[in-house]
Amino acid sequence: MFSSVAHLARANPFNAPHLQLVHDGLADLRSSPPGPTGQPRRPRNLAAAAVEEQYSCDYGSGRFFILCGLGGIISCGTTHTALVPLDLVKCRMQVDPQKYKGIFNGFSVTLKEDGVRGLAKGWAPTFIGYSLQGLCKFGFYEVFKVLYSNMLGEENTYLWRTSLYLAASASAEFFADIALAPMEAAKVRIQTQPGYANTLRDAAPKMYKEEGLKAFYKGVAPLWMRQIPYTMMKFACFERTVEALYKFVVPKPRSECSKPEQLVVTFVAGYIAGVFCAIVSHPADSVVSVLNKEKGSSASQVLKRLGFKGVWKGLFARIIMIGTLTALQWFIYDSVKVYFRLPRPPPPEMPESLKKKLGLTQ
Numbered sequence: 525m526f527s528s529v530a531h532l533a534r535a536n537p538f539n540a541p542h543l544q545l546v547h548d549g550l551a552d553l554r555s556s557p558p559g560p561t562g563q564p565r566r567p568r569n570l571a572a573a574a575v576e577e578q579y580s581c582d583y584g585s586g587r588f589f590i591l592c593g594l595g596g597i598i599s600c601g602t603t604h605t606a607l608v609p610l611d612l613v614k615c616r617m618q619v620d621p622q623k624y625k626g627i628f629n630g631f632s633v634t635l636k637e638d639g640v641r642g643l644a645k646g647w648a649p650t651f652i653g654y655s656l657q658g659l660c661k662f663g664f665y666e667v668f669k670v671l672y673s674n675m676l677g678e679e680n681t682y683l684w685r686t687s688l689y690l691a692a693s694a695s696a697e698f699f700a701d702i703a704l705a706p707m708e709a710a711k712v713r714i715q716t717q718p719g720y721a722n723t724l725r726d727a728a729p730k731m732y733k734e735e736g737l738k739a740f741y742k743g744v745a746p747l748w749m750r751q752i753p754y755t756m757m758k759f760a761c762f763e764r765t766v767e768a769l770y771k772f773v774v775p776k777p778r779s780e781c782s783k784p785e786q787l788v789v790t791f792v793a794g795y796i797a798g799v800f801c802a803i804v805s806h807p808a809d810s811v812v813s814v815l816n817k818e819k820g821s822s823a824s825q826v827l828k829r830l831g832f833k834g835v836w837k838g839l840f841a842r843i844i845m846i847g848t849l850t851a852l853q854w855f856i857y858d859s860v861k862v863y864f865r866l867p868r869p870p871p872p873e874m875p876e877s878l879k880k881k882l883g884l885t886q
């Protein structure tokens with residue numbers, strides 16, 4: 525038992541690259557079935573894997589990035605809209621904890637005051653805003669991942685893959701939040717200010733008349749505070765969890781798994797990543813909710829007023845929401861890739877050139 529715990533500790537996905545090199549190389553060789561001469565087979569490289577399946581486009585091509593962006597629109601727009609009732613209650617708990625004392629109480633009070641239709645408030649800005657965010661988040665992530673990988677080279681891409689995922693996702697989310705900010709501001713006004721507006725058509729002109737363009741973009745800095753750590757965790761944790769699941773949990777290589785089996789792994793890895801996403805981004809989410817409700821307040825003023833305990837209000841609801849949301853988003857996004865026959869590279873393997881440098885080749 526202790527040896528297996530030590531084995532998992534060494535395989536920690538956030539371990540420093542130089543501490544993992546020999547372990548990864550030996551693991552690749554041990555996991556390969558013996559060849560005809562009794563020596564371990566070398567793992568298949570990406571080019572060999574690509575030959576077995578006919579793709580609709582090349583990895584890193586313009587069509588690939590466009591369809592990845594479409595996958596982001598579908599995955600983010602539909603999932604966030606489907607969870608509007610939970611998001612509405614979560615936002616109300618954050619801005620008025622005296623009235624909405626918990627997730628079940630929040631639903632009860634909302635239903636009593638607004639009826640069932642009241643739970644759908646803010647669906648339009650949610651759908652539009654998060655569709656635009658999904659386009660940039662997933663589309664630009666693939667762009668930046670290819671760009672930074674080309675800058676690093678094959679060996680450094682493998683060695684520093686976690687840093688690569690973090691940098692690519694942070695870069696993508698920077699632009700995604702600029703696209704999201706106006707609709708997020710309108711959504712929070714609709715959901716948390718009774719009587720202000722019931723629809724996007726009512727809220728947007730009213731916000732512009734009162735505060736100008738500032739009303740739509742004053743929350744972009746707190747959005748970056750919330751979404752960039754969230755997205756960095758979402759992508760890096762997902763990528764490394766998928767890698768760990770195929771290495772330690774799934775009893776056969778990904779190449780031997782059916783498409784439905786691969787999508788199950790995607791869903792599980794997405795949910796695990798989502799739980800961590802919710803925790804790291806929740807304080808900033810509380811600030812954004814209060815900031816978009818109030819006029820004339822700054823992020824620092826809101827943070828000071830809420831205090832340490834206040835910024836964690838609604839965390840349980842958000843863990844349920846974001847865990848489910850992230851798992852569904854990755855599942856839908858990967859399903860879109862399967863439907864359009866886009867290249868889906870397998871978990872990374874140590875390049876042959878690096879194995880030779882380390883003396884790991886047979």
